[in-house]
Amino acid sequence: DTAVSQTPKYLVTQMGNDKSIKCEQNLGHDTMYWYKQDSKKFLKIMFSYNNKELIINETVPNRFSPKSPDKAHLNLHINSLELGDSAVYFCASSHQGLGGYTFGSGTRLTVV
Amino acid sequence: QQQVKQSPQSLIVQKGGISIINCAYENTAFDYFPWYQQFPGKGPALLIAIRPDVSEKKEGRFTISFNKSAKQFSLHIMDSQPGDSATYFCAASIRNAGNMLTFGGGTRLMVKP
Numbered sequence: 439d440t441a442v443s444q445t446p447k448y449l450v451t452q453m454g455n456d457k458s459i460k461c462e463q464n465l466g467h468d469t470m471y472w473y474k475q476d477s478k479k480f481l482k483i484m485f486s487y488n489n490k491e492l493i494i495n496e497t498v499p500n501r502f503s504p505k506s507p508d509k510a511h512l513n514l515h516i517n518s519l520e521l522g523d524s525a526v527y528f529c530a531s532s533h534q535g536l537g538g539y540t541f542g543s544g545t546r547l548t549v550v
Numbered sequence: 551q552q553q554v555k556q557s558p559q560s561l562i563v564q565k566g567g568i569s570i571i572n573c574a575y576e577n578t579a580f581d582y583f584p585w586y587q588q589f590p591g592k593g594p595a596l597l598i599a600i601r602p603d604v605s606e607k608k609e610g611r612f613t614i615s616f617n618k619s620a621k622q623f624s625l626h627i628m629d630s631q632p633g634d635s636a637t638y639f640c641a642a643s644i645r646n647a648g649n650m651l652t653f654g655g656g657t658r659l660m661v662k663p
Contacts, residue, residue: 442593469649479637481594481653493648528593537582537645541593 441465444529444542451519452550459514459545461529469534470512472504475526475544487512488534519549553577554642556654563661569627571657573640576621580642584651585614585625588637597638598625630661 442463451457463470469488475481485504486493492504501517516523526546530539556573563569575583584599600607600614600623607614613626627634640654 471650479588479656479658481639481651481656483650483652486648486650491648493650495650530593532649534646534649537599537643537649538584538596539594539651541586541595543591543593 441540442529442531442542444527444545446545447543448546448548450548450550453519453521455519456515456517457519457547458516459527459529459547461512461514461542463510463529463531463540465531465540467531467533467540468509469532470506471530471532471539472512472514473528473530473541475528477525481528484514485512516547521549523547524549553652554640554654556640556657558657559655560658561660563630563659565630565632565661565663567630567661569630569634569659569661570624571638571640571659572622572624573654574620574622575642575652577642577644577652578621579644579647580652582643582645582649583614583616583623584641584643585612586639586641586653588639588656594639627659630659632661632663635659635661 472484503515505513526544529542532539585597586594587597588594598612611628616623638657641651643651
């Protein structure tokens with residue numbers, strides 16, 4: 439039973455399109471995150487979200503938006519996709535204040 | 551501005567040797583320092599973590615050494631094995647302020663048989 443699952447695993451789309459990546463966790467964690475891993479493997483926080491608070495990394499373009507229907511889900515919506523958005527996107531979850539994350543297996547987004 | 555700096559970028563070690571990866575941080579408010587291991591095509595997996603009130607933590611062949619005054623911490627992999635070949639990331643966070651991990655740039659470790 440996968441703890442943090444993301445779909446789709448691969449996503450190829452054209453510039454200008456709008457797309458979504460879904461994330462679900464079954465660990466009962468109260469906080470979820472989205473990270474972007476670029477071609478050089480650098481991992482960068484995009485969002486942190488729990489029931490009370492959304493924290494946005496100020497460098498993230500407002501074309502990216504998280505949507506959380508409930509505690510177990512945090513989806514990532516991306517509008518007007520650009521070539522530079524091509525990367526691997528990871529969802530993760532943790533308990534607030536406890537530190538350790540569990541990551542999903544990633545979604546490789548390719549914008550052509 | 552990179553708040554967590556990791557070195558080396560790549561490392562080759564013979565089987566049975568010791569792998570050492572170093573990290574330095576800037577923000578003294580960080581209170582949680584984990585190491586993650588990532589295999590190709592997979593998400594990062596938590597390997598071992600330390601809080602700043604201890605100077606060393608050991609779990610099996612993996613040891614974190616932490617130097618609060620120098621704002622540095624390191625990962626030691628004893629008796630390195632080919633199966634340890636992966637990318638390793640250090641990270642740091644403030645647990646009660648969103649707990650957002652700031653990652654180092656990663657170290658690609660190759661253990662030769």
